[in-house]
Amino acid sequence: MRADARANRERLLAVAGPVLAEHGADTSMRDIARRADVGLATLLRHFPTREALLEALLGTSFDALTARTGELARHHPPHEALRRWLREFVAFTTRYRGLLSSMVAAIEDHDSALHTSCVALRAAGAELLARAQDVGAVRTDIDGADLFALVSALAWLGDQAEFAPRAERLSELVMDTLTTPPGD
Incomplete structure (x- = not known):
C-alpha cells in the first residue's frame, strides 16, 4: 500500500x-x-461497507474480548468468569451506540465483514456458559444463542439514555437469575 x-x-x-x-x-x-x-x-x-469499517476499527477489540474467556476461566470460578465477561461485553458494545444491531445482523450474514468476529464472540460466551453449567453454577435451560440474546438486550438497555442508569442493576438481576438453577 x-x-x-x-x-x-x-x-x-x-x-x-x-x-x-x-x-x-x-x-x-x-x-x-x-x-x-x-x-x-x-x-x-x-x-x-460500514461493516468493513467497523471490523477494521473494532475487530481487534472483538478478538481481545473473545480471548478474554480463557483468561477469565483460568483466574475465576466459572460463574464469576461468565459474570465478568458479560459485564465487559455490555460495556464494550455500549461504547458505540447502535453497534449491537450491526453485530446481531452480522451473526446471520455470512458475507458481513463482522461475521467471523461476532460468531467467535458469541461462541466465547457460550463456552463460559457451558463451563458454569458443567459445575452446576448456572441454570441449564439456556444455551449460547439465548445468552447472546440476553446480553444483547442488556447492551441495548445501556444504549438507551432513559435506561442507561438502570443497565448495570438490570445486568446484575439477569446474572442472578442465570446463576440460580431452575427449581431453586
Missing part, C-alpha cells in the same frame, strides 16, 4: 472511532470521510 493511502486509512480509523462513539454506528460514512478530510470515494476504497 502506498504511503499516502496508508496515511488516509490510518486517519479514517483515527477519526471513525470518536465519531462512532459520539454519534453511533449508523453515522454517515460521508460524515466520517469529511471529518477525516478525505473524499467519500477514498473512504469507500478502504472500507466498501
Whole structure:
C-alpha cells in the first residue's frame, strides 16, 4: 500500500472511532470521510461497507474480548468468569451506540465483514456458559444463542439514555437469575 493511502486509512480509523462513539454506528460514512478530510470515494476504497469499517476499527477489540474467556476461566470460578465477561461485553458494545444491531445482523450474514468476529464472540460466551453449567453454577435451560440474546438486550438497555442508569442493576438481576438453577 502506498504511503499516502496508508496515511488516509490510518486517519479514517483515527477519526471513525470518536465519531462512532459520539454519534453511533449508523453515522454517515460521508460524515466520517469529511471529518477525516478525505473524499467519500477514498473512504469507500478502504472500507466498501460500514461493516468493513467497523471490523477494521473494532475487530481487534472483538478478538481481545473473545480471548478474554480463557483468561477469565483460568483466574475465576466459572460463574464469576461468565459474570465478568458479560459485564465487559455490555460495556464494550455500549461504547458505540447502535453497534449491537450491526453485530446481531452480522451473526446471520455470512458475507458481513463482522461475521467471523461476532460468531467467535458469541461462541466465547457460550463456552463460559457451558463451563458454569458443567459445575452446576448456572441454570441449564439456556444455551449460547439465548445468552447472546440476553446480553444483547442488556447492551441495548445501556444504549438507551432513559435506561442507561438502570443497565448495570438490570445486568446484575439477569446474572442472578442465570446463576440460580431452575427449581431453586
